[in-house]
Amino acid sequence: MPDRRYVITFGCPDRTGIIARVASFVADAGGWIVEAAYHADPDTGWFFTRQEIKADSLPFGLAELRARFAEVAASLSAESNWLVQDSGIRPRAVILVSREGHCLYDLLGRVASGELDVDVRAVIGNHDTLADITRAHGIPFHHVPFPPESKAEAFAEVREIVAAHDPDAVVLARFMQILPPEVCDEWAGRAINIHHSFLPSFAGARPYHQAYQRGVKLIGATCHYVTADLDAGPIIEQDVIRVDHGDSVADLVRKGRDIEKVTLARGLRWHLERRVLVHGNRTVVF
Amino acid sequence: MPDRRYVITFGCPDRTGIIARVASFVADAGGWIVEAAYHADPDTGWFFTRQEIKADSLPFGLAELRARFAEVAASLSAESNWLVQDSGIRPRAVILVSREGHCLYDLLGRVASGELDVDVRAVIGNHDTLADITRAHGIPFHHVPFPPESKAEAFAEVREIVAAHDPDAVVLARFMQILPPEVCDEWAGRAINIHHSFLPSFAGARPYHQAYQRGVKLIGATCHYVTADLDAGPIIEQDVIRVDHGDSVADLVRKGRDIEKVTLARGLRWHLERRVLVHGNRTVVF
Amino acid sequence: MPDRRYVITFGCPDRTGIIARVASFVADAGGWIVEAAYHADPDTGWFFTRQEIKADSLPFGLAELRARFAEVAASLSAESNWLVQDSGIRPRAVILVSREGHCLYDLLGRVASGELDVDVRAVIGNHDTLADITRAHGIPFHHVPFPPESKAEAFAEVREIVAAHDPDAVVLARFMQILPPEVCDEWAGRAINIHHSFLPSFAGARPYHQAYQRGVKLIGATCHYVTADLDAGPIIEQDVIRVDHGDSVADLVRKGRDIEKVTLARGLRWHLERRVLVHGNRTVVF
Amino acid sequence: MPDRRYVITFGCPDRTGIIARVASFVADAGGWIVEAAYHADPDTGWFFTRQEIKADSLPFGLAELRARFAEVAASLSAESNWLVQDSGIRPRAVILVSREGHCLYDLLGRVASGELDVDVRAVIGNHDTLADITRAHGIPFHHVPFPPESKAEAFAEVREIVAAHDPDAVVLARFMQILPPEVCDEWAGRAINIHHSFLPSFAGARPYHQAYQRGVKLIGATCHYVTADLDAGPIIEQDVIRVDHGDSVADLVRKGRDIEKVTLARGLRWHLERRVLVHGNRTVVF
Incomplete structure (x- = not known):
C-alpha cells in the first residue's frame, strides 16, 4: 500500500x-x-x-x-x-451484472486479495445468478429484474440504488442492458463498460458471432466510458487475443472472457486512480 | 457443452x-x-x-x-x-495454495461459471488465508501448516489427501513449497505448476525481484509440469506482459498476476483435455 | 531449404x-x-x-x-x-506499389536473404519512387501512371504486365488504387492486399486518421484476398500494436508500418506455401 | 518531419x-x-x-x-x-554486420524511406555478403575479415573506421563477434546490440537452438547497450513472438528475424532521439 x-x-x-x-x-x-x-x-x-x-x-x-x-x-x-x-479516501463502486459471471468473479477476487482498492458497495443484477458469490464476499446483492414491458421502472430502481452510494464508478460488468440517455447523463464520466469486441468493430449485439462471421484472426475487448451513443464512448483500454479457423463461436466466447476481465480491471483501476482524462471522444491515460 | x-x-x-x-x-x-x-x-x-x-x-x-x-x-x-x-468422465483436480489468492480465485470462478469443466475435490493450503473463499464455493479446504522443522510430515499429509482423490491434475497455484523428489515421482505427469517468470529466466525464488534488477521490458509466467529439477520441467504454456522503468517490484507483482492466472488456466485446460503430450523435456500441445 | x-x-x-x-x-x-x-x-x-x-x-x-x-x-x-x-517449382509473384516503400523494401529484403522463396518477376508502380531500389535487386520495374481521367487504360496495362508472368500471387504492397471488379475477377484467389487497419474497423481511406479520431488503444493491419467488395475479402492474417494518447497520426503511420510489413509477409508466405484455403468469406490457415 | x-x-x-x-x-x-x-x-x-x-x-x-x-x-x-x-543536427551511425542481412536490409529500408532519420556513414562486415545492397543505398561498405588468428588486428581496423565517423551509434546488426573490453569502453553508451533471445534467457551462442531444446512457447529478441559483460548490458527494448511444437530450429530462426529487426529499429530510434537514460544496469526509456 x-x-x-x-x-x-x-x-x-x-x-x-x-x-x-x-x-x-x-x-x-x-x-x-x-x-x-x-x-x-x-x-x-x-x-x-x-x-x-x-x-x-x-x-x-x-x-x-x-x-x-x-x-x-x-x-x-x-x-x-x-x-x-x-488517495486516502477509498473510492466507491457499484457493479451491474447480468448472468455472465467472469468479470464479476474477477473483480471480487481482486478486491478480496487487496489488489484493487475499492469499496464495492453493491452489486445489482437483472438476474440473481450471481447473488450467492456476491454475498459470499460480504457485499449486498440487489436483484432488479428487467421485464421487457417495464424496463423504465427497473432502471429507476437501479438509479436509486446507485444514487444511494454516490459511487466513483458504476461498472457495467457484462450488464447487457442498454442505458437510456438520462441514465448516461446521470452517470457521465463514471459509468464504465466492457464491450466484448475490439471497437469500433462489432459494436452492438453478439460481437463474437459477428467476429466469427467476418473471419477475423484476433478478437478483442474494449473498456470505455458509457455515453448515449451505444458503444461509442471514449475508450480507456483495449486488448486482443489470437484466434484461428479452428475456433467455434463458443471458443471465441471462452477466449474472449480472459481479455474482457483483464481489460475491464485495468480500465477500472486507471479510472479510480484518476489516471484517465477525457478529451472530446478520446482519453489521455497517464 | x-x-x-x-x-x-x-x-x-x-x-x-x-x-x-x-x-x-x-x-x-x-x-x-x-x-x-x-x-x-x-x-x-x-x-x-x-x-x-x-x-x-x-x-x-x-x-x-x-x-x-x-x-x-x-x-x-x-x-x-x-x-x-x-470426455464424459469428469476429470478431478486437487489445488495446492499458499497465501496468494489470485490463481485460486480465478480457477474457482472458471469452475463456478462452467467455463472449466473439472471436479475440484479439495484445496490444500499451508496457510488458511484462502479457506473461506474455497468453502464458499462448496469445496473442502485442508489447512496443512509447513513448519520448517517438519516439512516431511506436512508433505506426507498432503500426499495422503491428494491420493484419496486420485486426481487427474495436482495444481500448484502459487504453492511456494518445493516438492521433494518422491512427491514429484508420485505426481509425475499430473503436477502442474505456475512459475511467475518467463522460464528459463529467473528460476527459483523471487523472480519479480530478479526481473526488476535485470531491467527487462517484459515479464512473464510459465505453466509447466513439475519434475525433480526445480522450475525445469516440460513447459506447457507461457505468456508475457509489457512493463517499463516506471514499474516498481510491486507493480511487476500486480501486472504479473494477470499473466499467471491466465497462463495457468490455459495450461490446465489443455492438460485436462489431453492436449498435452510430453516428449523428453518438451511438450506437444495439440 | x-x-x-x-x-x-x-x-x-x-x-x-x-x-x-x-x-x-x-x-x-x-x-x-x-x-x-x-x-x-x-x-x-x-x-x-x-x-x-x-x-x-x-x-x-x-x-x-x-x-x-x-x-x-x-x-x-x-x-x-x-x-x-x-514445392520444387518456385512460385512467381508480381508486386504492385505506389510511393510508400516499407512493404516493398521488406519483401525484397526477405527474397534477397533467401527467407522468402519466390520469383518476383516484376514490380509495377503508379509512381516511379521505388524504381531504383527494385532495379538494385535485379527486378524489372514498370512505371504505369494512374491519371484520374485514364485509370481504365492504366489498369489494362497493369493487367497485361501481370498476365505475361502468370503469377501465383499479385501482391498489393500499399498500392492505394481500388481494383475494378473485372480485375478482381481475373486475379481472384491470387491478389493479396495489406490494409493498414484491423479490419473490419477503418475500411476505406485514411485508416490511421480514422483510428486517431476514434481514440483506439491498438492499431492493426490486415492481409486479405482482394474481392470486388472493398476491404471485405477473406482475411489471411492480422496483427496489432499498442499506441497511446501521445501518438500523433504520424506516429500511428510509423508504428503501423512495422505491423503492415510483417503481416503482409506472413500472409504471402502462407499463400505461397498453399496453407490458405478459402471457405466462403473466411480462411482456413494450416 | x-x-x-x-x-x-x-x-x-x-x-x-x-x-x-x-x-x-x-x-x-x-x-x-x-x-x-x-x-x-x-x-x-x-x-x-x-x-x-x-x-x-x-x-x-x-x-x-x-x-x-x-x-x-x-x-x-x-x-x-x-x-x-x-534535433536539427542529424545523428550519425556506423553499422556492423556479418552474413545475416535481415537487420541491415530493414535499417537501410527505414533510412531510405525517411522513417529513420540517421546518417549511416558506413557499414562494416566481416564478410562481404552484404556489400552490394549497402552500396546500392549509396553507403560505403568496408570488408574487414576476422580470421581467428588475427582478430585483434581486425578490431583495430574496425575501431579506426568507426572513429573516423565519430558516430552517435555503433549498431551491431547481428555482427556475431564478441567485442574486446577496450572496444566496449571506447564505444560505451553508443554500441547497441540486438541479441536473438529474450535475455537473460539464452545468452551466448546459438540462442534459437537453446530455445528449441528448452521447449519455450515464445521466442524473443533484446536490444541492449554493449558492455564488457557479454549479453548483460542495460536493456533498451525487448519483444517476443509465439512459437509451438511444430516449429523447427529453422522456423525459430525465421520467425525470430521479424522480432529482431523491429526490436533493433525501435531501440536505435529511441537512442538517437535521446530517449534512453542509463541508470546502473537498467534503462529509463522516455
Missing part, C-alpha cells in the same frame, strides 16, 4: 509556462512530487497533466490545497477542468 | 502409414473424427497424434475401444505411450 | 472416413507424410485438409500423383476443390 | 523542486515545452527527466542554452549527467 497522496489533474489551453506554474506552486508549498505526467495535444492545442504529491510533504490539508490550487487553475483557464483528489 | 467424445493420444517412432493405420481403424468402426492433429518431430524421428471421436458414432463403448486400439498401438510400437479417454 | 515436397489440399463435404481415404491413398503409394492438418467446420459441414508428402518417397512424379489423386477427390465430392502442388 | 527542437536530459539525486527549477528555467527564457517526461526511482532516490523544447521559441541558440543550463544542472547536482542536444 503506497503512502497517502494528493492527485492533481487538469486540462487547459496549451501555452508557455504551464509546467513551471504548477511545479512552482507545488514546490513553494514544500510538496514532493512522486509522479508527474504531461501531454500536449498539438491538434487541439490543449494541455493535460496529472501530479501525485506526497500528502505528508505539504504543511496543510486537502481543503487548503484545493483552495490554493483553484487560483492556479484559474490563472491557466482551467476553471472547470481540474480536480484534487486524496 | 460439446457432446461426449473419446480422445485417442499416442506417440510412436515415425514411419510411413501411421495416419492411414489409425484413421482406417476409426473409419472401419464407423467412427466420426471431430478433431485430428499430428506432429512428426524430424530431430527425434518420433510421431504424435491426438484424435477426438464422437462417442455415439461408434457401435461399442470405451472398454471395447481400448481393447481394439491396443492392437493398433502395438502394431505401431506405441505400447506404453497411448491413452484412450472418455 | 527443405527437400522437395508435394502439397495436397482440398475441401469437401464432411463425412466419416475422409482422413482414412486420403491417408491410405498416400500410404499405399509409399508416400511419407511430413505434415498433415485437418479442419472440420461444424457449421457448414465442410472438411478441409493439407498434406505435405516427401517427393522422393513416391515412386512416380507430379503428373501421375495428380492423375491418381483425381479419383480420390472425385470419390469425396471434392472435384473442383483440390490441388496438388510441387 | 517535426520542427527543430532542443532535447534536455539529465539525472540527479531526487529532492523537492526539481521539476519547478527546470520548468521555470525554460519558461523564463520563453521556451515552449513540446514533450516532458519525469521519472523518480524510489529505490535509488534518483530522478530523471527529458524535455523537448521548440528551438525557435528560445531567443538564443544551442551554445547559449548549454551555457545557461549548466548552472541549473550544477544547482541540482547533475554536473556530469546532463545533455542538451539539437
Whole structure:
C-alpha cells in the first residue's frame, strides 16, 4: 500500500509556462512530487497533466490545497477542468451484472486479495445468478429484474440504488442492458463498460458471432466510458487475443472472457486512480 | 457443452502409414473424427497424434475401444505411450495454495461459471488465508501448516489427501513449497505448476525481484509440469506482459498476476483435455 | 531449404472416413507424410485438409500423383476443390506499389536473404519512387501512371504486365488504387492486399486518421484476398500494436508500418506455401 | 518531419523542486515545452527527466542554452549527467554486420524511406555478403575479415573506421563477434546490440537452438547497450513472438528475424532521439 497522496489533474489551453506554474506552486508549498505526467495535444492545442504529491510533504490539508490550487487553475483557464483528489479516501463502486459471471468473479477476487482498492458497495443484477458469490464476499446483492414491458421502472430502481452510494464508478460488468440517455447523463464520466469486441468493430449485439462471421484472426475487448451513443464512448483500454479457423463461436466466447476481465480491471483501476482524462471522444491515460 | 467424445493420444517412432493405420481403424468402426492433429518431430524421428471421436458414432463403448486400439498401438510400437479417454468422465483436480489468492480465485470462478469443466475435490493450503473463499464455493479446504522443522510430515499429509482423490491434475497455484523428489515421482505427469517468470529466466525464488534488477521490458509466467529439477520441467504454456522503468517490484507483482492466472488456466485446460503430450523435456500441445 | 515436397489440399463435404481415404491413398503409394492438418467446420459441414508428402518417397512424379489423386477427390465430392502442388517449382509473384516503400523494401529484403522463396518477376508502380531500389535487386520495374481521367487504360496495362508472368500471387504492397471488379475477377484467389487497419474497423481511406479520431488503444493491419467488395475479402492474417494518447497520426503511420510489413509477409508466405484455403468469406490457415 | 527542437536530459539525486527549477528555467527564457517526461526511482532516490523544447521559441541558440543550463544542472547536482542536444543536427551511425542481412536490409529500408532519420556513414562486415545492397543505398561498405588468428588486428581496423565517423551509434546488426573490453569502453553508451533471445534467457551462442531444446512457447529478441559483460548490458527494448511444437530450429530462426529487426529499429530510434537514460544496469526509456 503506497503512502497517502494528493492527485492533481487538469486540462487547459496549451501555452508557455504551464509546467513551471504548477511545479512552482507545488514546490513553494514544500510538496514532493512522486509522479508527474504531461501531454500536449498539438491538434487541439490543449494541455493535460496529472501530479501525485506526497500528502505528508505539504504543511496543510486537502481543503487548503484545493483552495490554493483553484487560483492556479484559474490563472491557466482551467476553471472547470481540474480536480484534487486524496488517495486516502477509498473510492466507491457499484457493479451491474447480468448472468455472465467472469468479470464479476474477477473483480471480487481482486478486491478480496487487496489488489484493487475499492469499496464495492453493491452489486445489482437483472438476474440473481450471481447473488450467492456476491454475498459470499460480504457485499449486498440487489436483484432488479428487467421485464421487457417495464424496463423504465427497473432502471429507476437501479438509479436509486446507485444514487444511494454516490459511487466513483458504476461498472457495467457484462450488464447487457442498454442505458437510456438520462441514465448516461446521470452517470457521465463514471459509468464504465466492457464491450466484448475490439471497437469500433462489432459494436452492438453478439460481437463474437459477428467476429466469427467476418473471419477475423484476433478478437478483442474494449473498456470505455458509457455515453448515449451505444458503444461509442471514449475508450480507456483495449486488448486482443489470437484466434484461428479452428475456433467455434463458443471458443471465441471462452477466449474472449480472459481479455474482457483483464481489460475491464485495468480500465477500472486507471479510472479510480484518476489516471484517465477525457478529451472530446478520446482519453489521455497517464 | 460439446457432446461426449473419446480422445485417442499416442506417440510412436515415425514411419510411413501411421495416419492411414489409425484413421482406417476409426473409419472401419464407423467412427466420426471431430478433431485430428499430428506432429512428426524430424530431430527425434518420433510421431504424435491426438484424435477426438464422437462417442455415439461408434457401435461399442470405451472398454471395447481400448481393447481394439491396443492392437493398433502395438502394431505401431506405441505400447506404453497411448491413452484412450472418455470426455464424459469428469476429470478431478486437487489445488495446492499458499497465501496468494489470485490463481485460486480465478480457477474457482472458471469452475463456478462452467467455463472449466473439472471436479475440484479439495484445496490444500499451508496457510488458511484462502479457506473461506474455497468453502464458499462448496469445496473442502485442508489447512496443512509447513513448519520448517517438519516439512516431511506436512508433505506426507498432503500426499495422503491428494491420493484419496486420485486426481487427474495436482495444481500448484502459487504453492511456494518445493516438492521433494518422491512427491514429484508420485505426481509425475499430473503436477502442474505456475512459475511467475518467463522460464528459463529467473528460476527459483523471487523472480519479480530478479526481473526488476535485470531491467527487462517484459515479464512473464510459465505453466509447466513439475519434475525433480526445480522450475525445469516440460513447459506447457507461457505468456508475457509489457512493463517499463516506471514499474516498481510491486507493480511487476500486480501486472504479473494477470499473466499467471491466465497462463495457468490455459495450461490446465489443455492438460485436462489431453492436449498435452510430453516428449523428453518438451511438450506437444495439440 | 527443405527437400522437395508435394502439397495436397482440398475441401469437401464432411463425412466419416475422409482422413482414412486420403491417408491410405498416400500410404499405399509409399508416400511419407511430413505434415498433415485437418479442419472440420461444424457449421457448414465442410472438411478441409493439407498434406505435405516427401517427393522422393513416391515412386512416380507430379503428373501421375495428380492423375491418381483425381479419383480420390472425385470419390469425396471434392472435384473442383483440390490441388496438388510441387514445392520444387518456385512460385512467381508480381508486386504492385505506389510511393510508400516499407512493404516493398521488406519483401525484397526477405527474397534477397533467401527467407522468402519466390520469383518476383516484376514490380509495377503508379509512381516511379521505388524504381531504383527494385532495379538494385535485379527486378524489372514498370512505371504505369494512374491519371484520374485514364485509370481504365492504366489498369489494362497493369493487367497485361501481370498476365505475361502468370503469377501465383499479385501482391498489393500499399498500392492505394481500388481494383475494378473485372480485375478482381481475373486475379481472384491470387491478389493479396495489406490494409493498414484491423479490419473490419477503418475500411476505406485514411485508416490511421480514422483510428486517431476514434481514440483506439491498438492499431492493426490486415492481409486479405482482394474481392470486388472493398476491404471485405477473406482475411489471411492480422496483427496489432499498442499506441497511446501521445501518438500523433504520424506516429500511428510509423508504428503501423512495422505491423503492415510483417503481416503482409506472413500472409504471402502462407499463400505461397498453399496453407490458405478459402471457405466462403473466411480462411482456413494450416 | 517535426520542427527543430532542443532535447534536455539529465539525472540527479531526487529532492523537492526539481521539476519547478527546470520548468521555470525554460519558461523564463520563453521556451515552449513540446514533450516532458519525469521519472523518480524510489529505490535509488534518483530522478530523471527529458524535455523537448521548440528551438525557435528560445531567443538564443544551442551554445547559449548549454551555457545557461549548466548552472541549473550544477544547482541540482547533475554536473556530469546532463545533455542538451539539437534535433536539427542529424545523428550519425556506423553499422556492423556479418552474413545475416535481415537487420541491415530493414535499417537501410527505414533510412531510405525517411522513417529513420540517421546518417549511416558506413557499414562494416566481416564478410562481404552484404556489400552490394549497402552500396546500392549509396553507403560505403568496408570488408574487414576476422580470421581467428588475427582478430585483434581486425578490431583495430574496425575501431579506426568507426572513429573516423565519430558516430552517435555503433549498431551491431547481428555482427556475431564478441567485442574486446577496450572496444566496449571506447564505444560505451553508443554500441547497441540486438541479441536473438529474450535475455537473460539464452545468452551466448546459438540462442534459437537453446530455445528449441528448452521447449519455450515464445521466442524473443533484446536490444541492449554493449558492455564488457557479454549479453548483460542495460536493456533498451525487448519483444517476443509465439512459437509451438511444430516449429523447427529453422522456423525459430525465421520467425525470430521479424522480432529482431523491429526490436533493433525501435531501440536505435529511441537512442538517437535521446530517449534512453542509463541508470546502473537498467534503462529509463522516455
